Amino acid sequence: MxxxxxxxxxxxxxxxxxxxxxxxxxxxxxxxxxxxxxxxxxxxxxxxxxxxxxxxxxxxxxxxxxxxxxxxxxxxxxxxxxxxxxxxxxxxxxxxxxxxxxxxxxxxxxxxxxxxxxxxxxxxxxxxxxxxxxxxxxxxxxxxxxxxxxxxxxxxxxxxxxxxxxxxxxxxxxxxxxxxxxxLSSQSIAFDWVGRDAIMKDPVWVKTQGNYENELPEHGLAIARMLAHITYLSDESMNTKFGRKLREKDNYSYDFSKNFEVESYLEYQGQRFVERFDANCYLYITRAMDYFDLxxxxxxxxxxxxxxxxxxxxxxxxxxxxxxxxxxxxxxxxxxxxxxxxxxxxxxxxxxxxxxxxxxxxxxxxxxxxxxxxxxxxxxxxx
Amino acid sequence: MHNNYQIFTERPDLSIIAELIEKNSKVIDLGCGDGSLLDYLTKAKGVTGSGIELYQDMIIECVKKGVSVVHDNLNNGLSEIKDKTFDYAILSQTLQSVDKADDLLKEMARVGKKVLVSFINFGFYKARLQLMFCGKMPVTKSLPYQWYNTPNIHLGTINDFRTLCDSIGLKIIKQISANKKLKTVSEYWPNLFAITCVFMIEEK
Structure with a gap:
């Protein structure tokens, strides 16, 4: 091949x-x-x-x-x-x-x-x-x-x-x-709503009312992607891939920094996504999916x-x-x-x-x- | 000519079913396995066919042959299919493993103008002898499972099947026994000498 x-x-x-x-x-x-x-x-x-x-x-x-x-x-x-x-x-x-x-x-x-x-x-x-x-x-x-x-x-x-x-x-x-x-099911519409909410509450998006130019609402888009990414996986595949594995350390850090591997994986996915995708496009396309009813x-x-x-x-x-x-x-x-x-x-x-x-x-x-x-x-x- | 096909030498009931089906008819094969029968019928008889199958590896084999198949469990019924969509609805050696054989037969007679069913006859003399003389549930070439692991949860005899059809309003049009070695006696005393049997039935 x-x-x-x-x-x-x-x-x-x-x-x-x-x-x-x-x-x-x-x-x-x-x-x-x-x-x-x-x-x-x-x-x-x-x-x-x-x-x-x-x-x-x-x-x-x-x-x-x-x-x-x-x-x-x-x-x-x-x-x-x-x-x-x-x-x-x-x-x-x-x-x-x-x-x-x-x-x-x-x-x-x-x-x-x-x-x-x-x-x-x-x-x-x-x-x-x-x-x-x-x-x-x-x-x-x-x-x-x-x-x-x-x-x-x-x-x-x-x-x-x-x-x-x-x-x-x-x-x-x-x-x-x-x-x-x-x-599209009610559950999927709900996930799309939360994803868009994350974007539309991003400080850059709020400040520009969505008409942003060079400074991008990256934070909101990354959250939307992390959320969506979870819905693309299954409980079983996440357990197989990450389980409860900790990253780097052997112990909990007893604060809110990244402890688990799955946390750093999601953050990575969110970061990669903002490099190649746009927040407003995400709004428009997820909305198109919400409206979809054959x-x-x-x-x-x-x-x-x-x-x-x-x-x-x-x-x-x-x-x-x-x-x-x-x-x-x-x-x-x-x-x-x-x-x-x-x-x-x-x-x-x-x-x-x-x-x-x-x-x-x-x-x-x-x-x-x-x-x-x-x-x-x-x-x-x-x- | 179709006796040259391997599936027919292994499964005489399929050979009988294939012979009974008229050219260019519409057929659904329930529990169609790897799609061999549908493939044969499409090529040799110009049949338009489709199947329902439970196992993924079998689905893949069907698609390889170009056979249209839906991944489903027969116990889910056929409610989405309209009345008399098919000329024939086939169920070969699968009746014994469905949850409600009577309901499925009725559904088949609804979606198909004619129903072709084959099953292993538990009244076959070898099965009777094992139960009679060994006092044990029969294990034969066509029934190779032990009583505790068999997927065949509804075993019956030819006479049982005839009684069932009568009680659920189905008419038996044809009954053809399969036993190459004891061909003549199995035609006279099917319940005792037929290993498998093919029935053609329809709604009364």
Whole structure:
């Protein structure tokens, strides 16, 4: 299995002319819109081998390979994408784009508002999961891809994948929805609220009313990340990794400094996060997840909202994931079965919690690889 | 031709089931294992099939074959599936290990126009002889477990099954016994000489 090697990103900008603007669910328009994306592999002549990979909350368009010779870390799903890997770049043409509202190249709250010449910050319009999908669809048209062989995502990426099946039923051959849900649960909305509260009570955020420039609300963002990070793990995986291990010392210090390893781990995660992510983006994207309800237009009836999908589905959950629990996936599978849709479902036995979708590479990779092969085979046969 | 498949030499009941299924039909296989039967039916009979399976390693094997399968426990029921979605609902040698065999059979007859069930006949003469002469619960090639560790919690005979179908409003359309060595006698006295038996049933 190989690497895709050195890769570069592209920026596609549309809607410079207001008539081409992206219409958002909140009623506002976004223009212009830049979408950052990367591609791996080659689009075949019949254009039937394109796969859209959608990242999770804090992900970006850099899914595989390296940006330079000195780059130490590969893209976020490098283990899955490349020659002879599950997303086999010898066979498939892979596209990964950064979602709108993000801070990794695509238009978001930290982009320049053309009307003011300053950063949008809180002037940025509220965005939703269907808005993100609509923007990806514009990219799809720009790339002249008539139909995705597969749209795949984990967590928030999975929400978008499901949305694709509903909003563009004729443009997706198959969907892989991993560790995701059809609507965000009350518990997850609650966690998002606390995370945003930490940001919105950060002294820098308060002082600037969210319209910060160079001085950043890092403290609040780090707290939000630490909280969220706990929800990505499981009780079992934390016990296995840290237990009650103390850091450095043999004894308690009898004060409130870091004593336990798990404490310093969380602090580290929070610090790393503020280096690569923005607080206002965190507000906008978590809000988009809160609003996500696949069945909103069918009065909460999931079966009805999935009645017209035409894709084949791969749904995967992880046994110890309590943030996007297996029950969330089972609800999707049930609704698909009631509609007599073609669905594969596996609840992978794992102790890693929600993070399993990035860690259970072997089992998930096998499922994805075999599922893609059978979809690909069918498409080639019918071509 | 399908007798060349390994699954059919190991499992004569599957061979009988495969023969009974008409071309291009819609099939659900409950407890489909590694998906071999569905794979065969898809390739040889143009069947549109899907399965339900409990074990992860089996799911992975199904996906490898391109078989659509849902990871679930049959004891959770089939309530999400609409009436008569399938032409056939199959349950091969799994009936004995579900919680409520009667409820599952009724559900199968609801979602499938026809139901194909196979199970190991506990009335088989070798099983009877062991109980009669050794005074011990039978352990045979097709029932290799001890009484204390068997996953087969609802063992029954062919006659038991016929009585059950009658009492829950299911009609037996076909009954085919499997015992290669004692083919003729097992057709005459299935309850005594059939190792396994395949039933085709439907709602009355």
């Amino acid at each position: 190989g690497s895709v090697g050195i890769v570069k990103y592209f920026d596609y900008t549309f809607g410079t002319d207001e008539s081409e603007a992206l219409r958002l669910d909140c009623g506002k328009k976004l223009s212009p819109v830049t979408i950052r994306y990367e591609t791996y592999g080659t689009l075949n002549n019949s254009k039937t081998n394109a796969i859209l990979i959608i990242h999770a909350l804090s992900g970006n368009a850099h899914a595989a390979g390296y940006h330079s010779d000195t780059d130490t870390k590969p893209g976020w799903w490098d283990e899955m994408i490349g020659p002879d890997k599950p997303f086999d770049t010898n066979k498939y043409f892979i596209v990964c784009s950064n979602c709108i509202g993000g801070c990794s190249g695509s238009t978001g709250p930290r982009s320049i508002n053309p009307k003011t010449g300053k950063k949008y910050n809180l002037d940025f319009p509220a965005i939703t999961i269907p808005d993100m999908v609509r923007a990806q669809h514009r990219l799809m048209e720009y790339l002249s891809i008539p139909k995705w062989l597969n749209v795949v995502g984990g967590s928030m990426g999975g929400m978008q994948a499901l949305q694709w099946a509903i909003d563009y039923p004729d443009k997706v051959e198959s969907i892989s929805a991993i560790a995701t849900c059809a609507r 069945a909103a237009k069918t009065k909460g009836n999931l079966t009805e909202c999935l009645a017209k999908v035409k894709s084949r589905f791969l749904v995967v959950s992880f046994s110890s994931d309590w943030l996007f629990s297996p029950q969330n996936s089972k609800d999707i599978v049930k609704a698909l079965r009631t509609n007599n849709k073609d669905v594969v479902y596996c609840n992978i036995d794992s102790q890693y919690g929600h993070d399993a979708f990035l860690l259970e590479v072997e089992t998930l990779g096998t499922l994805i690889s075999d599922f893609l092969s059978s979809v690909h085979e069918r498409v080639q046969k019918n071509a």
